[in-house]
Structures are given as structure tokens and as C-alpha cells.
Amino acid sequence: MSMRRISVAVAGARGRMGSQMVKSIIANPAMELVAGFDPAGIGTQLAPGLEISSPTEMDEVLKEVKPLVFVDFTNADAAVENVKVAARNRVKLVIGTTGFSDAQFDELEAAIKDTVPAIISPNFSIGVNIFWRLVGEAAKLLQPYHYHAEVIEMHHAHKKDAPSGTAKKTAEIIARYMGMGTGEEHFVYGRQGMTGERTDREIGIHAVRAGDIVGDHTVLFAGIGERLELTHRANSREAFAQGALKAIEWISTKEECGLYTMEDMMRELVWKSKN
Numbered sequence: 001m002s003m004r005r006i007s008v009a010v011a012g013a014r015g016r017m018g019s020q021m022v023k024s025i026i027a028n029p030a031m032e033l034v035a036g037f038d039p040a041g042i043g044t045q046l047a048p049g050l051e052i053s054s055p056t057e058m059d060e061v062l063k064e065v066k067p068l069v070f071v072d073f074t075n076a077d078a079a080v081e082n083v084k085v086a087a088r089n090r091v092k093l094v095i096g097t098t099g100f101s102d103a104q105f106d107e108l109e110a111a112i113k114d115t116v117p118a119i120i121s122p123n124f125s126i127g128v129n130i131f132w133r134l135v136g137e138a139a140k141l142l143q144p145y146h147y148h149a150e151v152i153e154m155h156h157a158h159k160k161d162a163p164s165g166t167a168k169k170t171a172e173i174i175a176r177y178m179g180m181g182t183g184e185e186h187f188v189y190g191r192q193g194m195t196g197e198r199t200d201r202e203i204g205i206h207a208v209r210a211g212d213i214v215g216d217h218t219v220l221f222a223g224i225g226e227r228l229e230l231t232h233r234a235n236s237r238e239a240f241a242q243g244a245l246k247a248i249e250w251i252s253t254k255e256e257c258g259l260y261t262m263e264d265m266m267r268e269l270v271w272k273s274k275n
Contacts, residue, residue, distance in 0.1 A: 006252050009035035009067040009091070011082045012074035013052055014044075016158075017096060017237055021071055022046055024241040031248065034065040037082075058082065062089040069094060069248050075160070076100045080107050083118075087111045092254070093118035094247045096240070098165030109259060117254035121262040122165025124243035128217070129262050131232040132173055135219050138230065139177035146200050147221045147228075149174045154208040154216040162207040163189065166217055171203045174219065215240075 008025050012018030013036030025033045026047055036046045037055045044052045053061050055078065062070070062085065070086040071094045072079050079097040084107075086093055093116060100108065112118045123129070139149065151174070153167040168187075175183020180201055188204045198204075215234040220227055234240065243262070250265045 005030055005032040006069060006248060007032050007034045007065070007067045008248060009033075009037070009062065009065065009070045009086075011037045011055065011058075011070070011072045011078070012097075013046060014038040014040045015073055017073035017240060018071075020237040020241045021073060021244060024238070024245055025071075025248075028245055031245070034067050035061050037061075055082065058085045059089070062086065062091060067091055068252050071095075071244065071248065072097050076104050080104050080111075083108050084111045087115045087118075090116055092116050092251050093120075094124075094244060094251060095120040096122075096124055096244060098122045099161035112257070112259055114257050116257055117251055117260060118258070119247050119251045119260040119262065119265065121247070122169050123215075123240065124247055124262060125232070125234060125239045126243045126246070126266075127234075127239060128166060128232050129243070129266050131217065131230060132170065132263075133266075134230055135170055136173045136177045138219075138221060138228065139174045142221050142223070142228075143178045145223060147223045148198060148200065148202070149178065150204040150206070150220045150222070152206045152208070152216075152218045152220065154210070154213045156212050156214065157209050159209060162209065163205045164207070164215070164217070166215070167205055167207070170217060170219060171205050174203055 008031055010018055010021050013022050025031045033047055036052050037058055038052050039055055041052050042054045046052055070091040072082050073096045076099040151167050151171050153164045155164060171187055172183055175186055180186050186201050186203050188202055190206055218229055218231040220229050
């Protein structure tokens with residue numbers, strides 16, 4: 001007997017990452033694309049017999065096709081409303097949208113809590129999630145020696161938010177493992193003018209926007225007479241899509257409602273098997 005495929009709906013189906021997810025889901029024999037939403041290209045065919053729907057029709061469409069998982073790669077304003085609709089319809093969530101304000105994230109959490117399982121991450125790349133673990137380990141080991149930490153990220157010219165969600169999470173990891181607590185008060189976004197001497201409890205975050213760069217993230221730990229650099233480079237959005245497919249598979253098996261992270265998934269699927 002053949003295994004039942006995971007039914008998936010995608011918001012932002014015409015966007016850079018959303019369109020990549022559409023292709024990757026269609027190509028995955030374990031999944032079935034049952035709906036796609038985007039204010040651009042309404043009525044455009046995504047697959048045989050499947051057209052892009054307007055986000056205004058989302059509630060109606062989700063009630064009709066009943067997907068198991070809803071994927072959102074849109075923008076912060078749209079994602080908050082999309083998540084509310086999907087959660088009301090008890091559809092499990094994979095959220096890759098970034099740029100949420102604290103208030104918007106609180107809205108997301110309120111919609112998800114006690115309603116559906118949801119995995120949210122600023123970056124679904126498996127490599128980036130291993131990069132974050134390595135960054136944390138390096139920060140912890142270097143903390144007693146007063147190394148300075150800087151985060152440099154590069155993205156294409158069309159990216160709207162800066163710094164990237166990946167860069168901010170990277171800085172949060174460094175702050176945590178270097179004993180700075182939540183760390184945000186230590187973040188310095190670029191530098192200009194007479195800034196004075198750098199302190200040990202300062203993490204610089206720098207954003208580059210140029211050309212068609214998919215996504216580069218570098219952490220620089222600098223001490224006296226040496227520096228250590230850790231870099232992840234994404235050569236195509238397929239790296240993010242493949243991780244998101246794993247997240248779709250993983251969250252589809254979860255029954256306990258609430259927010260999950262890629263770290264939760266990696267701990268269960270990777271770290272546990274390697275430790």
C-alpha cells in the first residue's frame with residue numbers, strides 16, 4: 001500500500017523563496033501541493049489543475065482543500081494574517097518569513113499557542129543550523145579570552161529587511177554563549193563617525209546588499225594577533241528549500257501544539273543520533 005502524501009499549501013507562491021518551495025514540493029514524491037497564494041499572478045497555473053489563489057480567499061480555500069501543512073515565505077505583515085487564518089483551520093505551520101517586530105511575533109505566538117504545531121526559523125538551511133551550533137561552541141570556548149565578535153551578512157539587492165534574520169539569530173547565539181544574556185543591548189548595527197573604542201561586550205552586525213547574492217553569513221572572532229572566521233555561503237535557494245522540506249516532514253508528525261524551532265528538529269533528527 002502506498003504511503004499517503006503530505007498535503008501542502010504555500011503562501012508567497014510567486015516570491016523568490018515561495019516559488020522555490022513550490023518547485024521543490026512538486027518534485028518531492030512524498031508531498032502534494034494543494035494550494036498556492038499570492039496577490040501577484042492570481043489565476044496563474046502552479047501545477048496541472050492548480051492555480052494561484054488570492055490571499056483574500058485563503059480561509060475558503062483552506063477549508064476546501066484541507067492541507068496538512070501551510071508554508072509561509074511572505075513578509076511580516078502578510079505572514080501574521082496568514083498564520084491566523086491557517087491556525088484557525090488547524091493547519092500545521094512552517095514559517096520562514098523574517099522581519100517580525102516584537103508585537104507581530106507576539107501575535108504569531110498567540111495564534112499558534114494551543115492551536116497548532118508550528119516550526120519557525122529565519123533560515124531553514126541544514127548548513128546554517130550546523131553553522132549556528134559551531135558559532136555557539138566557538139563563542140563558549142573563546143569567552144574567557146576576551147575575543148571580539150562581529151557578524152557580516154550579504155544578500156541580494158532586493159532583500160527588504162536588514163540585517164537578516166539569520167544574522168540577528170547568529171548575534172543572539174554569540175551573546176548567549178559569551179555570557180551577555182539576551183544580548184540585544186550589545187548589538188551595534190554598523191559604525192559611523194567617532195564611535196570610540198570597541199568594548200568586549202559589543203557585537204557588530206553589518207549588512208551588505210548587492211547584486212544577486214543568495215545569502216552569505218560570516219562570524220569573525222578577533223583576538224590579539226589572530227582571528228577565527230566561520231562562514232556559511234548559500235549558492236542557491238535550493239539549500240533553504242531542502243531544509244524546509246525536512247521541516248514540513250517533521251512538523252507533519254507533531255501533535256503537541258506550540259512553537260518549534262529548527263534546533264528542536266535538528267536535536268531530534270541529527271544531534272541525538274550523533275551524540
